[in-house]
Amino acid sequence: MSAVLKISLSLLWRRRTQSILLIALVALIVAVSFYLSGIAYYEETAIEKMINSTDINCIVTDARGMNSSKLSMSSVLVQSILGVFEDDDNRISEFVKDVHAMGVVFLTYPDGMEMHRIYDFASDKMLCEFEGAKIELFDGFTEDIFKTSEQVCIVSDSVEPEYDTENNPVISIGLERKKTQLRIVGTISNSESNVIYVPLNFQWEKDASELFLVDSCTFTIKDNNRLEEAKNEIYKLFAKPDLLNGYDSKPFAVVVQDDTYLESLDGLRSNLRMVRVLIPILTVLTVAIGFFASYLFTKGRIKEFAVQRCLGLKRRRVFFDIIGQQTLLAVIGYIIGLLVAVITKSIHDIYSIPNTLLLLAIFISGASCSAFMIAKVNPIILMKTED
Amino acid sequence: MNDLIADNITYIYKGKYQSVKALKEFSFRFIPGKFYAILGASGSGKTTLLSLLAGLDVPTEGIVSFDGLSTKDIDRDEYRMEHVSVIYQNYNLFAHLTVMENAAYPLYIHNVPKKEADAIAVSNLKKVGITEEQMKRFPKTLSGGEQQRIAIARALASGSEIILADEPTGNLDTKNTENVIKILHSLAKDDGRCVIVVTHDLDVAQEADVVLKMSDGKLVDQR
Ligand SMILES: Nc1ncnc2c1ncn2[C@@H]1O[C@H](COP(=O)(O)OP(=O)(O)OP(=O)(O)O)[C@@H](O)[C@H]1O
Ligand SMILES: [Mg+2]
Numbered sequence: 001m002s003a004v005l006k007i008s009l010s011l012l013w014r015r016r017t018q019s020i021l022l023i024a025l026v027a028l029i030v031a032v033s034f035y036l037s038g039i040a041y042y043e044e045t046a047i048e049k050m051i052n053s054t055d056i057n058c059i060v061t062d063a064r065g066m067n068s069s070k071l072s073m074s075s076v077l078v079q080s081i082l083g084v085f086e087d088d089d090n091r092i093s094e095f096v097k098d099v100h101a102m103g104v105v106f107l108t109y110p111d112g113m114e115m116h117r118i119y120d121f122a123s124d125k126m127l128c129e130f131e132g133a134k135i136e137l138f139d140g141f142t143e144d145i146f147k148t149s150e151q152v153c154i155v156s157d158s159v160e161p162e163y164d165t166e167n168n169p170v171i172s173i174g175l176e177r178k179k180t181q182l183r184i185v186g187t188i189s190n191s192e193s194n195v196i197y198v199p200l201n202f203q204w205e206k207d208a209s210e211l212f213l214v215d216s217c218t219f220t221i222k223d224n225n226r227l228e229e230a231k232n233e234i235y236k237l238f239a240k241p242d243l244l245n246g247y248d249s250k251p252f253a254v255v256v257q258d259d260t261y262l263e264s265l266d267g268l269r270s271n272l273r274m275v276r277v278l279i280p281i282l283t284v285l286t287v288a289i290g291f292f293a294s295y296l297f298t299k300g301r302i303k304e305f306a307v308q309r310c311l312g313l314k315r316r317r318v319f320f321d322i323i324g325q326q327t328l329l330a331v332i333g334y335i336i337g338l339l340v341a342v343i344t345k346s347i348h349d350i351y352s353i354p355n356t357l358l359l360l361a362i363f364i365s366g367a368s369c370s371a372f373m374i375a376k377v378n379p380i381i382l383m384k385t386e387d
Numbered sequence: 388m389n390d391l392i393a394d395n396i397t398y399i400y401k402g403k404y405q406s407v408k409a410l411k412e413f414s415f416r417f418i419p420g421k422f423y424a425i426l427g428a429s430g431s432g433k434t435t436l437l438s439l440l441a442g443l444d445v446p447t448e449g450i451v452s453f454d455g456l457s458t459k460d461i462d463r464d465e466y467r468m469e470h471v472s473v474i475y476q477n478y479n480l481f482a483h484l485t486v487m488e489n490a491a492y493p494l495y496i497h498n499v500p501k502k503e504a505d506a507i508a509v510s511n512l513k514k515v516g517i518t519e520e521q522m523k524r525f526p527k528t529l530s531g532g533e534q535q536r537i538a539i540a541r542a543l544a545s546g547s548e549i550i551l552a553d554e555p556t557g558n559l560d561t562k563n564t565e566n567v568i569k570i571l572h573s574l575a576k577d578d579g580r581c582v583i584v585v586t587h588d589l590d591v592a593q594e595a596d597v598v599l600k601m602s603d604g605k606l607v608d609q610r
Contacts, residue, residue, distance in 0.1 A: 003495035003504060007488060014483045307479050310443065311493050311545075312468020380443045382479055383434045383553055 023333040030337025037352035065241020095230035109174030137186035149201040154186040156193040290366025310379040319375035396449030411604040422575040427601035472542030474552035480526040511540040532563030
């Protein structure tokens with residue numbers, strides 16, 4: 001190690017008050033920067049989590065947004081939501097998931113029986129909420145059968161089935177002149193014994209499509225990142241609920257339950273904006289602090305640099321000597337700031353490390369500016385200035 | 388050879404609003420082994436002359452040359468490092484370096500290993516009467532006369548042929564003045580260096596081989 005370097009290093013120690021101040025300043029900047037990016041990271045993850053894990057429910061209602069359980073709505077609308085029609089210019093199905101829909105039909109045979117058309121078990125509140133109701137599907141069948149148009153059903157386990165030629169349990173039902181035999185694919189214990197459940201799109205006659213009425217329909221937004229797009233599509237087909245106007249041009253409305261979601265998201269986003277504004281401010285501050293701190297710390301030594309120059313030390317060497325000292329202090333400060341951040345657990349993602357390193361670089365370039373100015377000292381001043 | 392020559396030099400301080408002609412067509416040849424004293428009223432251009440001889444700047448017109456080379460053409464940093472040492476009225480020692488480190492600093496710059504440099508510094512400091520105990524202290528804890536002697540020891544370190552001193556005794560009492568002048572005198576007589584001292588003190592001028600008198604930037608008399 002050269003003697004000048006040794007002397008420079010020991011000077012840092014002999015001037016430790018200044019050195020420690022500079023180190024502390026850098027450590028503070030670095031720790032604050034880690035803290036801020038920690039907050040930013042926390043907010044970002046919270047937002048992401050919120051977007052990805054929140055279910056925004058949509059409920060089909062009458063045009064006033066009041067009734068959602070006895071809609072008497074044409075099945076065509078549900079099929080639109082499900083994307084059944086390929087040539088449909090409506091794209092709701094792209095944006096929604098978990099569609100539940102149900103319609104009730106009062107049968108004439110067996111007398112007093114109700115037939116519930118359901119898209120899945122969750123479509124019928126009775127099926128979900130009924131205390132102790134337990135659904136048992138026979139081997140080879142799943143809930144997905146309700147998404148088809150098969151002539152199958154599940155019934156209360158107290159219903160006596162008939163048997164067809166292949167010993168499959170069946171039940172005969174009728175509505176006015178329409179009669180058919182349904183294959184029983186499962187039973188429900190503890191349920192109301194006068195209800196039989198069939199697929200939503202169940203057809204009285206095979207291969208004949210048929211319109212029917214739906215009493216309730218709900219669904220969920222598939223991707224909350226595209227909420228606005230989804231709402232656009234929804235409101236092409238349905239009205240926005242409006243208490244005063246009653247009937248829009250559309251007889252049914254959809255209530256999109258996104259109020260709380262949007263509010264919380266707004267809150268999180270404005271927090272994030274705050275933090276994001278603070279970061280450039282911190283950067284500008286760092287340049288300024290880097291410049292002024294090192295300027296103030298070296299200004300008192302300007303005569304010393306002049307003497308060095310007078311003794312023949314090159315300007316370049318004086319400059320790098322100053323920069324070297326400041327960089328060393330700044331790096332020590334950085335490490336301390338990093339340690340503080342580690343101890344206080346403010347480092348949440350490693351991407352904040354390059355950012356703070358950038359800050360360090362900015363600090364050093366601020367210091368370089370002042371070192372450059374200082375190194376330009378004309379040693380002639382030594383001949384003039386009084387002690 | 389090894390003469391320091393001022394050849395018809397003029398120096399103008401260029402200010403924002405006005406320029407000051409501090410030196411006007413000054414010519415002189417300084418030779419090794421002589422002790423020169425420069426006298427003159429305040430503002431007569433003594434310090435300016437010394438700055439140019441030290442290679443801190445170059446004359447506006449004319450040439451300062453050493454060893455046959457103009458200061459305009461050489462690396463003046465190297466010139467100051469190798470050939471010239473300056474001693475100031477206010478000492479200009481490094482406050483945070485010990486007395487010994489101060490005296491060894493020019494050698495540090497020369498990349499002389501620290502041990503070797505320190506040994507040379509110690510011998511120079513002894514030459515000017517600084518004790519071993521004082522060498523470990525910081526300059527500010529010593530008297531003005533002692534500090535000026537340290538500055539002289541520093542000037543000796545690089546072994547430069549030219550020693551320039553701007554009112555080196557301006558802040559010293561009679562006894563210290565005598566002491567410092569004796570040292571400077573011996574540097575010229577015994578070491579064969581070229582010693583140029585700017586002074587207001589006529590007693591100091593008494594000791595000189597050559598006395599130059601300056602007035603209004605010009606050399607008006609010499610003895
Ligand atoms: N930086 C400067 N800018 C403008 N003029 C200057 C500057 N330095 C010195 N001068 C002028 O140049 C002239 C010579 O100044 P110089 O310092 O050489 O005088 P000096 O003989 O050393 O005086 P003193 O005995 O008071 O130290 C003076 O008139 C002074 O005002
Ligand atoms: Mg002067």
